[in-house]
Amino acid sequence: MENDRQPWTRAEFEQKLREKERYYHIHHELHQLMHSGQVDKPVIQGWVANRFYYQTSIPLKDAAIMANCPDREVRRHWIQRIIDHDGTQGEEGGIEAWLQLGEAVGLTREALWSDQHLLPGVKFAVDAYVDFARRQPWEVAASSSLTELFAPTIHQSRLDAWPDHYPWIEPQGYAYFRKRLSEARRDVEHGLEIALDFYRTRAQQERMLEVLQFKLDVLWTMLDCMWMAYIAKRPPYHNVGGRP
Ligand SMILES: O=C(O)c1cc(C(=O)O)c2c(n1)C(=O)C(=O)c1cc(C(=O)O)[nH]c1-2
Numbered sequence: 001m002e003n004d005r006q007p008w009t010r011a012e013f014e015q016k017l018r019e020k021e022r023y024y025h026i027h028h029e030l031h032q033l034m035h036s037g038q039v040d041k042p043v044i045q046g047w048v049a050n051r052f053y054y055q056t057s058i059p060l061k062d063a064a065i066m067a068n069c070p071d072r073e074v075r076r077h078w079i080q081r082i083i084d085h086d087g088t089q090g091e092e093g094g095i096e097a098w099l100q101l102g103e104a105v106g107l108t109r110e111a112l113w114s115d116q117h118l119l120p121g122v123k124f125a126v127d128a129y130v131d132f133a134r135r136q137p138w139e140v141a142a143s144s145s146l147t148e149l150f151a152p153t154i155h156q157s158r159l160d161a162w163p164d165h166y167p168w169i170e171p172q173g174y175a176y177f178r179k180r181l182s183e184a185r186r187d188v189e190h191g192l193e194i195a196l197d198f199y200r201t202r203a204q205q206e207r208m209l210e211v212l213q214f215k216l217d218v219l220w221t222m223l224d225c226m227w228m229a230y231i232a233k234r235p236p237y238h239n240v241g242g243r244p
Contacts, residue, residue: 005202024150025219037165046230049117055098059085061133069138097176104173121225143195144215151184
């Protein structure tokens with residue numbers, strides 16, 4: 001029977017989470033094209049502009065988790081994620097670093113802040129992530145951030161491959177990816193601890209795999225939308241004269 005099944009041990013459960021790497025957006029064809037130097041400037045610009053919406057939504061997502069969390073110790077820890085992105089006096093943070101990435105690929109700050117390049121499907125996917133964090137128990141929402149288990153590899157791969165393929169990108173643009181290498185590892189340590197403590201029964205553990213899949217779907221869907229717009233050159237309303 002469903003409830004009679006043994007829970008996975010912590011090590012087994014962590015292994016199951018790590019196996020989800022197979023669906024990480026590092027394997028999306030758009031990321032593969034970007035990684036192998038096969039996209040042109042407008043594609044990189046489109047990706048940077050659309051991802052900006054994700055970057056600016058992450059602190060809203062983390063604030064929603066904190067708003068639902070009665071545990072002071074957890075909040076003391078979790079607040080660092082908001083500071084990482086929003087910055088603080090003397091330490092500008094990830095959103096500023098992403099704006100510099102925008103400038104390094106030839107976009108203005110105004111273009112990023114105005115969302116003028118933001119595709120509706122990317123917006124829907126990112127909003128679904130923030131909405132999930134607002135509605136779910138804080139432990140569940142917290143564990144959905146665990147796609148970050150796989151993020152240092154993708155950040156490192158950009159640092160390794162992009163300067164050769166895209167020499168026109170100004171070097172200061174890479175600070176964001178460098179900064180995230182250590183931040184993501186630290187976030188994952190805390191996120192894993194929460195998830196491994198919270199999901200105890202086998203049914204709960206399996207539910208956690210679905211939560212992680214939801215987050216993988218968010219990331220994958222963002223790239224599907226960008227693929228349609230920038231690779232297939234079929235942005236929304238392309239056959240009826242473009243967006244109003
Ligand atoms: O560039 C990427 O591929 C990537 C992926 C992810 C992720 O896996 O969610 C994050 C980030 N970057 C990132 O920079 C970041 O700050 C971040 C926060 C979170 C989160 O869910 O709380 N994911 C990610």
